[in-house]
Amino acid sequence: MTGDTPVTVQVRAGEGGYPVVIECGILDRLPELLPAFAPAYRYAVISDAHVAALYGETAVARLRGEGLRADLFTFPSGEASKSRRQWSILTDRLLDARLGRDGVVVALGGGVTGDLAGFVAATYMRGIPLVQVPTSLVAMIDASVGGKTGVDVEAGKNLVGSFHPPRAVVVDPLALGTLEPKERASGLAEAVKHGAILDRAYFDQLVGAADTLLAAEPGPSTAAVRRSVEIKAEVVSGDEREAGRRQILNYGHTLGHAIEAASNYGVGHGQAVAAGMVLEARIGERLGITEKGTADQLSAALGRFGLPGRLEVSALVADVLAYPMRDKKMRAGRERYILLERIGSCHSRGGWSHEVPASLVREVVSGWMTP
Ligand SMILES: NC(=O)c1ccc[n+]([C@@H]2O[C@H](COP(=O)([O-])OP(=O)(O)OC[C@H]3O[C@@H](n4cnc5c(N)ncnc54)[C@H](O)[C@@H]3O)[C@@H](O)[C@H]2O)c1
Numbered sequence: 011m012t013g014d015t016p017v018t019v020q021v022r023a024g025e026g027g028y029p030v031v032i033e034c035g036i037l038d039r040l041p042e043l044l045p046a047f048a049p050a051y052r053y054a055v056i057s058d059a060h061v062a063a064l065y066g067e068t069a070v071a072r073l074r075g076e077g078l079r080a081d082l083f084t085f086p087s088g089e090a091s092k093s094r095r096q097w098s099i100l101t102d103r104l105l106d107a108r109l110g111r112d113g114v115v116v117a118l119g120g121g122v123t124g125d126l127a128g129f130v131a132a133t134y135m136r137g138i139p140l141v142q143v144p145t146s147l148v149a150m151i152d153a154s155v156g157g158k159t160g161v162d163v164e165a166g167k168n169l170v171g172s173f174h175p176p177r178a179v180v181v182d183p184l185a186l187g188t189l190e191p192k193e194r195a196s197g198l199a200e201a202v203k204h205g206a207i208l209d210r211a212y213f214d215q216l217v218g219a220a221d222t223l224l225a226a227e228p229g230p231s232t233a234a235v236r237r238s239v240e241i242k243a244e245v246v247s248g249d250e251r252e253a254g255r256r257q258i259l260n261y262g263h264t265l266g267h268a269i270e271a272a273s274n275y276g277v278g279h280g281q282a283v284a285a286g287m288v289l290e291a292r293i294g295e296r297l298g299i300t301e302k303g304t305a306d307q308l309s310a311a312l313g314r315f316g317l318p319g320r321l322e323v324s325a326l327v328a329d330v331l332a333y334p335m336r337d338k339k340m341r342a343g344r345e346r347y348i349l350l351e352r353i354g355s356c357h358s359r360g361g362w363s364h365e366v367p368a369s370l371v372r373e374v375v376s377g378w379m380t381p
């Protein structure tokens with residue numbers, strides 16, 4: 011895969027939509043792009059501490075160098091910061107800094123930053139404009155596109171939030187160069203999911219380019235970011251609020267979330283979703299909905315990315331089986347699953363998500379211990 015030329019993918023949304031601009035080195039052009047996409051009296055750049063040191067300080071210095079008013083607001087890195095507490099701290103800091111309704115929030119960082127800063131923007135003075143500048147692969151191909159923002163609460167992840175589509179998403183694939191390999195693999199799990207639900211050719215390309223993608227080579231990375239963003243944009247454009255087809259993006263996530271929670275979040279999201287995709291394909295195969303051999307193809311493809319990696323499966327199984335009833339995708343108290351027909355296409359007859367007998371889930375998840 012190659013991807014040297016800059017591309018713009020348009021996302022349709024309730025209020026007219028927004029562009030996702032993908033280009034190597036585009037972070038240097040923020041002083042030109044921010045005023046074009048979201049003119050403001052002042053920019054509040056929000057980053058976690060890690061990304062602030064790598065990109066945030068330079069970005070703000072560059073904005074100021076071009077005569078723009080910009081300030082950097084940071085918070086501690088990690089999922090634990092995606093909280094009502096950090097939302098409240100950041101909001102107070104923006105108020106103390108006297109950011110007005112003519113301000114714009116720039117979420118510069120991974121998915122945690124995008125969700126948290128996005129929720130700050132969604133609620134600050136009843137909502138001010140937001141520009142997403144994702145720096146992790148998960149944020150580039152998933153979190154920054156679709157308009158979902160929010161925080162985690164005691165009762166579960168992402169349970170408090172808002173739809174707040176950005177004015178624009180600015181993606182610099184060169185930023186992947188500083189990302190930890192484990193974080194790259196986590197994003198690649200979502201990319202494989204995009205291929206698995208909608209695009210067989212993309213799935214095959216990802217597998218073929220696995221080594222260069224894991225090494226964050228700019229050409230293949232840009233091409234993958236582009237195709238994944240196109241797929242996510244196409245799916246969310248038709249269904250902003252997840253009433254229908256958008257649910258297919260949850261493939262692998264019913265059991266994936268259960269695995270994450272059962273491990274007390276010791277198993278990362280990408281790893282958990284990778285295992286979830288294979289298990290959900292096995293469920294589909296057992297129901298006669300998913301073509302035979304799909305789970306094995308998925309497993310081999312994900313293996314190229316080192317996914318799901320070592321999981322202490324025997325300890326997880328009992329907890330995984332106890333978990334799914336609490337999942338957000340539950341409708342009328344029953345678990346729902348997205349099922350593939352085969353790699354590259356989802357089963358949609360009778361709706362996008364399917365009820366699966368608990369006994370079958372139990373059997374497939376239990377069988378996981380003895381591969
Ligand atoms: N809103 C949505 O639709 C949506 C979709 C998918 C995921 N999410 C959310 O996104 C979050 C996960 O995102 P994530 O994996 O990016 O987590 P993250 O934001 O915590 O980033 C992971 C780590 O990578 C670091 N990092 C980010 N960019 C970097 C770079 N270029 N170089 C070096 N380090 C960098 C961060 O500091 C952090 O330590 C979860 O909270 C999840 O719920 C939201």
Ligand SMILES: [Zn+2]
Pocket residue numbers: 200263279283
């Ligand atoms: Zn996911």
